[in-house]
């Protein structure tokens with residue numbers, strides 16, 4: 770089972786990804802998480818990643834495809850069965866073509882592309898309230914999904930979660946990533962998800978779809 774989560778920043782992909790992976794025993798491949806992990810190191814490369822990430826611009830396709838190829842091949846060598854969830858990848862047509870070819874080579878294919886739909890006007894507010902726990906990497910939202918009172922968390926805000934960078938990321942999403950909806954529609958893989966609903970409702974709607982692919 771191979772699923773892709775596609776949608777604007779702040780539409781809840783990361784939060785849902787975690788729950789989906791647990792429920793269907795999928796391995797999550799989030800290029801944003803991989804980059805943030807690399808960013809933590811104290812190296813020149815980490816500094817370069819921090820600089821690009823801080824602008825909200827996309828990283829070069831070549832670099833991202835290489836990261837994904839490594840991850841896929843490692844999992845392919847480990848497991849006979851391939852159960853993946855992509856979150857934040859692919860983000861351009863070039864990345865989508867690459868993924869298609871890579872999977873085809875190893876006899877695999879994408880089962881389903883969940884398109885998260887959320888109007889731009891909600892996104893800035895949502896992302897501004899997003900916080901991450903330093904220790905676990907778990908994503909919270911101060912308004913819609915705050916940590917519980919007794920939860921021991923050390924929250925921080927992502928460097929690209931400021932109002933002006935969010936605007937940039939949105940523009941990039943519409944110009945470079947949204948065309949992938951039509952791309953995958955041609956393969957009849959697209960399922961639309963109303964991401965403006967409550968977390969649990971979104972989750973249930975996703976499960977209703979993914980149960981068909983188990």
Ligand code: ADP
Pocket residue numbers: 777778779782800801802804821822825826827828829833856857858859860864929938
């Ligand atoms: P969000 O979905 O909230 O925008 P991500 O964590 O997926 O956040 O990505 C954060 C940033 O990491 C992006 O703005 C971009 O700079 C970089 N990035 C992540 N995935 C990709 C990708 N597939 N291609 C290019 N850049 C990426």
